[in-house]
Amino acid sequence: MKVRTRFAPSPTGRMHLGNLWIAFLNWLWTKQRGGTTVLRMEDIDKDRCRKEFEEGILEDLSWMGLTFDEMPGKEHPYGSLIQSERYGFYGDILSSMEKKGDLYPCYCSRSRIHKILSAPHEGEEVPVYDGHCRSLTAEERGAMTKKPCLRVRMEEGDVTFHDLFYGDETRHLSAGKDDFVIRRADGLVAYQLAVSADDGAMGMTHVFRGCDLLPSTAYQVWLIGKLGYKAPTYGHLPLLVDEKGVRLSKRQHGITIRELREKGYTPEDLIGLLLHWAGALKDIRPVSLKEAETVPFERMSGLKEKHIRVL
Ligand code: GLU
Ligand code: ZN
Numbered sequence: 077m078k079v080r081t082r083f084a085p086s087p088t089g090r091m092h093l094g095n096l097w098i099a100f101l102n103w104l105w106t107k108q109r110g111g112t113t114v115l116r117m118e119d120i121d122k123d124r125c126r127k128e129f130e131e132g133i134l135e136d137l138s139w140m141g142l143t144f145d146e147m148p149g150k151e152h153p154y155g156s157l158i159q160s161e162r163y164g165f166y167g168d169i170l171s172s173m174e175k176k177g178d179l180y181p182c183y184c185s186r187s188r189i190h191k192i193l194s195a196p197h198e199g200e201e202v203p204v205y206d207g208h209c210r211s212l213t214a215e216e217r218g219a220m221t222k223k224p225c226l227r228v229r230m231e232e233g234d235v236t237f238h239d240l241f242y243g244d245e246t247r248h249l250s251a252g253k254d255d256f257v258i259r260r261a262d263g264l265v266a267y268q269l270a271v272s273a274d275d276g277a278m279g280m281t282h283v284f285r286g287c288d289l290l291p292s293t294a295y296q297v298w299l300i301g302k303l304g305y306k307a308p309t310y311g312h313l314p315l316l317v318d319e320k321g322v323r324l325s326k327r328q329h330g331i332t333i334r335e336l337r338e339k340g341y342t343p344e345d346l347i348g349l350l351l352h353w354a355g356a357l358k359d360i361r362p363v364s365l366k367e368a369e370t371v372p373f374e375r376m377s378g379l380k381e382k383h384i385r386v387l
Pocket of ligand 1: 086195
């Protein structure tokens, strides 16, 4: 089977070392297996995503030499690889789930419903619900004035998935408590829907991403199955953190690819750093992508960790 993986950045800022870490490991693992690399822009959160950041990501990836077989602007069989252009697809899924009774409107206040559009990263809870609106009658619904969000009517049961680093994981999903939001009250689709529908429809065989997304995985595996697709195998990677243990993000300064490039770093310098952090290179030195392709993942002892301190 030809493997397919994706790098799925949200264009909310310039690409930094933390994003590059995920992009590089995705790319390397896939290239080493003769697989297909896919680049998908996860820009459904209109308030936070910007076109200029999307262009920045493309520029940085191309400067690094990380090429993608399928990417925005290139021919591919799955429709657009930009999520904001896939609303028709998500809308069809929502209507068909709604018709089957798999969803219900939830009228709970904003303070109860938070963090549903973007991927919940470390320190952000995957929202737990209390099933409040699950069994409202048609009459009760009719009396509501607030625009509802849509929740999934979760089926009680165990979800099992395989992670290349964590092994087999089983999570119990509960009716009510795990009824996650699939569409916001303002009509924007939630991260969990877009990512699951796309990973399923685009035939991803493996998903590599930060281990802060591990708590979302059971929901996604469940939803991918519900939509009739085969769930991928996961590889949840360690997070790069600073001296305070904080995940690299826009908060730390001087770590964007653009800034590093301006300081004189070459792509080879950065690849050497990444391989050093992964535990595959004792002394930091420049490494070409070609040479990196000869480094097996088994040598990356660092990938067993949850956090790697890099600043
Ligand atoms: N777009 C998400 C993010 O940037 C990644 C989602 C994923 O890999 O599942 O956090
Ligand atoms: Zn509710």
